[in-house]
Amino acid sequence: xxxxxxxxxFLLFAVLSMAACGGGSDEPFTPEQPENPGSGDDxxxxxxxxxxxxxxxxxxxxxSRTNNTERVAQLIQTTLDCDMLEVEPETAxxxxxxxxxxxxxxxxxxxxxxxxxxxxxxxENFDDYDIVFVGYPIWYSSMATPMQTFLHEHAAKLAGKRxxxxxxxxxxxxxxxxxxxxxxxxxxxxxxxxxxxxSSGLSQMATRVxxxxxxxGATREETESPGETSMKVKxxxxxxxxTATMEDNAAGRDFLSRLPLEVTLNDYNNTTEKIFxxxxxxxxxxxTRGCAPTPGDITIYVPWGNVAIFCKSWSHSxxxxxxxxxxxxxxxxxxIGGDIAVKFERQ
Ligand SMILES: Cc1cc2nc3c(=O)[nH]c(=O)nc-3n(C[C@H](O)[C@H](O)[C@H](O)COP(=O)(O)O)c2cc1C
Numbered sequence: 001x002x003x004x005x006x007x008x009x010f011l012l013f014a015v016l017s018m019a020a021c022g023g024g025s026d027e028p029f030t031p032e033q034p035e036n037p038g039s040g041d042d043x044x045x046x047x048x049x050x051x052x053x054x055x056x057x058x059x060x061x062x063x064s065r066t067n068n069t070e071r072v073a074q075l076i077q078t079t080l081d082c083d084m085l086e087v088e089p090e091t092a093x094x095x096x097x098x099x100x101x102x103x104x105x106x107x108x109x110x111x112x113x114x115x116x117x118x119x120x121x122x123x124e125n126f127d128d129y130d131i132v133f134v135g136y137p138i139w140y141s142s143m144a145t146p147m148q149t150f151l152h153e154h155a156a157k158l159a160g161k162r163x164x165x166x167x168x169x170x171x172x173x174x175x176x177x178x179x180x181x182x183x184x185x186x187x188x189x190x191x192x193x194x195x196x197x198x199s200s201g202l203s204q205m206a207t208r209v210x211x212x213x214x215x216x217g218a219t220r221e222e223t224e225s226p227g228e229t230s231m232k233v234k235x236x237x238x239x240x241x242x243t244a245t246m247e248d249n250a251a252g253r254d255f256l257s258r259l260p261l262e263v264t265l266n267d268y269n270n271t272t273e274k275i276f277x278x279x280x281x282x283x284x285x286x287x288t289r290g291c292a293p294t295p296g297d298i299t300i301y302v303p304w305g306n307v308a309i310f311c312k313s314w315s316h317s318x319x320x321x322x323x324x325x326x327x328x329x330x331x332x333x334x335x336i337g338g339d340i341a342v343k344f345e346r347q
Contacts, residue, residue: 047124050083056128057253058082058218062135063146065093065100068168069135072197075209076133076166080220083129087150090118107145116149123154130253131162131191131218134181138169138196143177151184159187160285162254164216166195168202189280191216217257232347233259233324235333237340242330243347244298251300251323254282255307260345265309267338273308274334281305284321292316296331298324311335 058080062073077084093100107117136147167174174196182190195212231246246252265274291299293310300321301308
């Protein structure tokens with residue numbers, strides 16, 4: 001019964017896939033670069049090391065059987081010049097398409113019972129990464145099983161991290177797999193904007209990938225000297241422009257990764273603060289708490305998850321985290337009653 005139910009959407013994508021390659025092949029795309037730079041070693045006892053890129057802020061993880069997802073992963077990797085690692089099943093999938101389908105259905109059914117099929121890829125920690133990209137093919141509307149296992153096994157280590165999902169499919173959507181990612185990694189932030197390339201969309205990869213990376217604020221920026229310039233923010237308030245410098249901590253970098261951002265700052269406590277609620281809340285993992293704000297300080301009020309820009313001084317609170325500061329006397333532009341529409345951009 002379940003198999004029949006699963007077969008209906010599958011037959012649809014299979015037909016589309018075959019149409020896309022113009023023949024009877026069940027493998028819709030020819031791999032361009034079959035090389036697996038991030039492959040782990042064959043023993044499952046040792047954590048793997050991602051193939052390093054020049055930019056250590058991002059990691060691209062991907063699972064791929066027929067290399068569609070791998071091609072997208074490689075494009076993200078080269079665009080950002082970042083680390084990459086392939087997530088592989090313990091036993092490779094059969095080349096025979098029908099037995100592959102059967103095995104994947106069995107694995108998906110096992111996952112629903114809480115039994116995750118073994119993989120040979122593991123990672124010690126994700127400490128250095130601001131964003132972890134997670135890519136996979138859609139299998140029966142779900143996330144391909146090796147990646148589900150990987151997320152299940154690394155959920156604790158991914159807590160507090162931002163995860164950007166990308167997927168390839170014949171024609172199905174990504175939403176079921178987004179829900180799966182959220183429940184597999186409940187303590188990570190799954191970035192709302194995801195990237196799905198269906199078989200007809202894969203040819204637009206060269207334009208779709210860079211614009212998605214820009215939307216989520218992932219840039220190929222030098223990591224050697226993050227310094228002042230890269231932490232600078234331009235804030236447009238009416239026809240005035242002021243600047244701010246973000247703290248070089250996880251929360252400050254998370255804020256920068258959301259830019260550009262247009263928000264209304266709400267007046268709070270008689271213009272003591274101007275506040276807004278980033279959605280999702282900014283990560284505060286590993287960031288020192290406690291701040292006695294002075295005018296110009298940009299903070300997070302941890303219990304509520306809002307950003308608060310102080311126009312007046314306030315007493316020390318352990319619930320405040322400083323994430324940046326408006327430069328010079330720029331705070332005067334915000335030190336007026338009422339709500340104010342502003343636009344934050346990278347400078
Ligand atoms: C077991 C299996 C199940 C699949 N299920 C779906 C599906 O439900 N919907 C869909 O649009 N495509 C489905 N596909 C097609 C793949 O998602 C698509 O070909 C994808 O690009 C393959 O990525 P890869 O080359 O990285 O393995 C399925 C493919 C396989 C092998």
